[in-house]
Amino acid sequence: MTAYIVRRLLATIPVMIVVALFVFLLLHLTPGDPAAVIAGDDASPADIEGVRRKLGLDRPIWEQFGIYVMNLLRGDLGTSIFSNLPVMTLVKQRLEPSLVLAVSTLVVAITVAIPMGVIAAWKARTLVDRVVMGFSVLGFAVPVFLVGYLLIYVFAIELRWLPVQGYKPLSQGVWQTLRSITLPAIALGMVYTALIARITRASMLEVLSEDYIRTARAKGVATPGVLLHHALKNAAVPIVTVIGIGLTLLISGVVLTETVFNIPGLGRLTVDAILKRDYPIVQGLIILFAAVKVLVNLLIDISYTFFDPRIRY
């Protein structure tokens, strides 16, 4: 097991190197002078020269990449061009809203989707099943910004139950935070719920046709026991896998959702940085998001042994 984890950790290194190289080359592969691109359209030659020196763009390219990677390893994601603050500092400032949003979305999606999928599989080919499947097809199609604005319109503007937009930090009370994050989490959770419900249903259907389920029923185990204890646990591996795959959707969704709901998180940080062409921030965040994704996938692979002890590494 330990050997497997070490091996997997080592395997993430080439992936992260490729990500770092790609992010690094983004600036250099583009046509034109990267310093001029960063300095913007109405920069004077002196401005461009300043940017060039500040970013070390006047050195050989391999040396630049070496310095870049060494800095990354020390946890230095670069420095914002506009605010002159380290990207890491900006990330720490904006981390809380995004983390709260992502975690609440996960909680909402999993608590809604798994029961949905289980019930749909249990009542396969009935009306309940069709409704769940219909929802999961729809969930994939409706863009998060449409759901977001519809939710704002109904629950914040018409009914006035929840705040329209914005984020209340945890330091101002958990209740306020939860109120401000409810609609965003539901909007963002739609796709995720659809994805998980769908795979839960498929995986449960597979398991429910196994002999040991019939045996369990025959010896008189009640339906909830069969569904949750015998079936769901054995159906877990594909479900956990898809939760990991969906993380990409979640990250992309966070960027959009934060814009819809005016949440000052990492997503907004990214978009604002892009619109201002503050490349070090964009580069740092891409690396950060990629690292999170790689790590979560690793955790998921390891979690397989917990759900299915037959899987050994």
Place this chain on the structure above:
Amino acid sequence: MAALSEAASTALATRRFDWIRRNPTIVIGALILGLLATLALIAPWIADDPLGFDPLERLRRPSAEFPFGTDEFGRDVYSRVVYGARISLAVGISVATIATAAGLFIGVLCGYFRKVDNVVMRVMDGLMAIPPILLAIALITLMKASLTIVIIAISIPEIPRVVRLVRSVVLQVRGLPYIEAAIASGTRTRTIMTRHILPNTLAPLIVQATYACASAILTEAGLSFLGAGTPPEIPSWGNVISLGRTYFQIAPWIIFFPGVMLAITVLAINLMGDGLRDTLDPRIARRM
């Protein structure tokens, strides 16, 4: 069964009807898409100038004159939505084509030449680790924004998925006896690849292409919504929604109509994809 006997005027009609009945999702999806494509094609005849503005008609509610209302410049949202269908469909089809073609090429090479495989797959793993929307935004902001750049930027994150798919099929097939027989009988490598291996990738590729198309349409709308996609003067659905953000509380229709059209389009493509997957790939159970 009763429905069957009703339609059983001729054997052929029965079979056709039966096919539709067994694959309702493909038919429904295709019908909706056909309708959308028609709207996009005849846009100049059924809609006004999507850029024509009228300061006197700003932020009008949906009415007989303006079925979807007007935006803050007094532009007809209906006309913009109809023309927007052109952009979305063009993006979806182009991305699906580019990603599939590039992915097919790289995937076959990786599957067949094991030396290339190791390096290329590491690059693909790295690309897949980056959230697609961020990758696309980063690419777009570095170039001058244009529809072509948007299409290319959305295609790149889609390629690794196609590569993995094609590669897995090629790896599976190239171990089969008939390939061995082809090699033994002296068939040229190129012929083996094009005649004996490629056809096997067709079915899963078609399915993957429909999903790439749907996701590309959503990504383009998302990028434009963020203000980092299609140039703002082009009336894509994402741009219409993006401009509607500021006036959302007083003029929700600016966001609502393009949003619903977007959902319908993606839904239709996904329905078709699901249906195609079920018919083309019998190994995956229908119940998915």
